[in-house]
Amino acid sequence: MKKLITLEINSELHEVAVDPAESLLQILRDKLGLIGAKRGCDSGGCGCCTVHVDDKAVYSCMVFAHSLQDRKVTTIEGIAQGGDLDPLQTAFIEEGAVQCGYCTCGVIMTAKEFLATEQKPDEEQIRHAIAGNLCRCTGYHKIVEAIKVASDSR
Amino acid sequence: MSLTSVTEYFTPDGNEEALELLKKYGDSALIVAGGSFVHGLEARDLLTGIEALIDIQSLGLNQVTADSAGLSVGAMVTFTELQQVKEIRDSAALGALRDALNCPPLQIRNVATVGGNIASACPYFDLPTAFMALGGVVKVQGAGGSREIELQEFFAGLFQNTLEAGEFVTSLFLPLLPDRSCSAFIKLETNANDLAIVNVAVRVTLDESGSCQEVCVVVGGGVAETPVRAAASENLLQGEKISDELLKRAGEAVQSDLQPMSDHRASAEYRSAVAKTLTERALQKAVARL
Numbered sequence: 008m009k010k011l012i013t014l015e016i017n018s019e020l021h022e023v024a025v026d027p028a029e030s031l032l033q034i035l036r037d038k039l040g041l042i043g044a045k046r047g048c049d050s051g052g053c054g055c056c057t058v059h060v061d062d063k064a065v066y067s068c069m070v071f072a073h074s075l076q077d078r079k080v081t082t083i084e085g086i087a088q089g090g091d092l093d094p095l096q097t098a099f100i101e102e103g104a105v106q107c108g109y110c111t112c113g114v115i116m117t118a119k120e121f122l123a124t125e126q127k128p129d130e131e132q133i134r135h136a137i138a139g140n141l142c143r144c145t146g147y148h149k150i151v152e153a154i155k156v157a158s159d160s161r
Numbered sequence: 162m163s164l165t166s167v168t169e170y171f172t173p174d175g176n177e178e179a180l181e182l183l184k185k186y187g188d189s190a191l192i193v194a195g196g197s198f199v200h201g202l203e204a205r206d207l208l209t210g211i212e213a214l215i216d217i218q219s220l221g222l223n224q225v226t227a228d229s230a231g232l233s234v235g236a237m238v239t240f241t242e243l244q245q246v247k248e249i250r251d252s253a254a255l256g257a258l259r260d261a262l263n264c265p266p267l268q269i270r271n272v273a274t275v276g277g278n279i280a281s282a283c284p285y286f287d288l289p290t291a292f293m294a295l296g297g298v299v300k301v302q303g304a305g306g307s308r309e310i311e312l313q314e315f316f317a318g319l320f321q322n323t324l325e326a327g328e329f330v331t332s333l334f335l336p337l338l339p340d341r342s343c344s345a346f347i348k349l350e351t352n353a354n355d356l357a358i359v360n361v362a363v364r365v366t367l368d369e370s371g372s373c374q375e376v377c378v379v380v381g382g383g384v385a386e387t388p389v390r391a392a393a394s395e396n397l398l399q400g401e402k403i404s405d406e407l408l409k410r411a412g413e414a415v416q417s418d419l420q421p422m423s424d425h426r427a428s429a430e431y432r433s434a435v436a437k438t439l440t441e442r443a444l445q446k447a448v449a450r451l
Contacts, residue, residue, distance in 0.1 A: 008169060010167060010170065027164075027167045027169055027170035027214060028164035028167040028170070029166020043400065049200075050204065051197060051200060051201075051202075051268070051269065051406060054266070054268065057268055060271075063241070064267050064268050064270040064271060065268050065271050065272050066197070066268045066269070066272070068200075069196060069197050069199070069200055069272065070196060070197075070272060071170065071193065071196050071199075071214070071216070072195075073170040073172070073214075073216065074172070074196065074218060076217050117267060117268065120267065121267065136251075136267060138266045138267075139265075139267055139269065140266075140269045143190075144299070151252045
C-alpha cells in the first residue's frame with residue numbers, strides 16, 4: 008500500500024506517495040525528476056547513486072524511501088550555493104576529473120561529506136574515502152587531484 | 162530493490178507493536194534496521210514471500226552504553242556511530258572492532274547497523290568475526306521476554322540464525338576484557354567494496370612476562386558457513402610465551418581447524434593458505450598494540 012511521507016529534499020519540503028519497498032533512488036529519479044544520482048548497479052556496489060541523508064553519504068539505491076519521514080536529503084542538485092558551484096564541483100571541472108560523468112555526482116557527494124570531517128586529508132585518506140565509488144574511465148588520479156584541490160582551496 | 166511481494170512497510174513506535182506485527186505476519190515479515198543488506202538477501206532468493214517490512218528505527222535501539230561489565234550496543238547503532246564511541250577508539254582490547262569497522266565504504270558505514278549485520282548471519286561479513294573474537298553476546302526480544310545468546314550459538318549456518326519465530330535482535334553486549342588484552346582484525350578482499358575472501362580476528366591477554374593467559378582466534382569471511390573458532394591455533398598459544406616463531410606456528414595450526422568453501426571469490430585451497438598468513442599477521446598486529 009502506498010503511504011505519504013514528508014521529507015526535505017535540497018531545502019524544499021516534499022510530500023511523496025511511496026510504495027512499501029521503493030528506494031530513495033527510485034523516488035528521486037522517477038518521481039521527482041532529480042536525475043543527478045545515477046542508477047548503476049542498484050545494489051550498493053558502485054556509488055553512482057550516492058546522496059546525503061542528514062548530511063551523511065548513503066547509497067540511495069539501498070535506503071528505503073519509507074524510512075525517511077522528516078529526514079533531510081541533499082543531492083548533487085542541491086549543493087551549489089545561489090549561483091556559485093560547490094568548490095568540489097569547480098575543482099572537478101578545472102582539474103578535468105570528469106570523463107563520461109556517470110560516476111561524478113556520486114563521487115562528489117561522497118567527497119563532500121569526507122571534506123566536512125577532514126580538514127587536510129592526504130592522498131591515501133582521499134583514496135580510502137572514495138573506496139565505495141567506482142569509476143571506469145579516469146583511473147581515479149584526476150578525481151583524487153580534484154578533491155585535494157577543493158580541500159586546499161578552503 | 163524490487164521485492165515485488167512486499168505490500169506493507171511498518172515503522173512501529175515500541176517493542177510491543179513490533180512484536181505484534183511479527184506475530185501477525187510470521188514468516189512473511191522481515192525486520193529492517195539500516196536496510197543495506199536487504200538487496201543482498203533478495204539477490205540470494207532469501208526473501209521470497211516477504212509481505213511486510215518492519216522498520217525498527219523508532220524503538221530506541223540506537224544507544225551505546227558502557228559500564229563496569231562492558232559495552233552494550235543497540236541494534237540500530239550504525240557502523241559510523243560505533244566508530245565514534247570513545248571506548249572503541251582508545252582501546253587495545255577492542256582494536257579488532259576498530260579494524261573491522263574501517264573496512265566497509267563510507268556509504269555503508271553510515272547506514273549499516275550492528276543488529277542487521279548480526280541478524281543477517283552472512284558468512285562473508287567482517288564485523289561478526291570481530292564480535293565473536295571479542296566474546297559478543299546477542300540480546301533478543303520475543304513475545305515471552307528477552308534472552309541472551311552467545312554469538313557462536315547465534316550463527317547457525319549460511320544466512321541462518323537461531324532466532325525463534327517472533328523474536329528479533331535488540332542489542333549486542335561486548336564484555337569488558339581483562340587488563341593487558343589486545344585484539345586485531347585483518348581482511349582479504351578483491352577490491353575495497355567487496356565481501357571478504359578470508360577474514361581473521363584475534364584476541365589475546367598477556368601476563369607481565371608476556372605469556373598468553375587468554376586467547377581467541379576466529380576465522381570468517383567464507384572459510385565456513387559461519388565464522389569459526391580455531392581451537393588448534395588457540396591451544397598452541399594458551400599459556401605460552403609470545404614469540405615470532407610461536408605466532409608463525411599458530412598461523413600454520415589454523416589450517417587444521419578449517420574446511421574452507423570454494424566459490425567464485427576463491428578456492429578452498431587459496432582460502433586455507435591465506436588464513437594461515439592472515440592469522441599470523443593479525444596476532445602480530447594485536448600484540449603490537451600492547
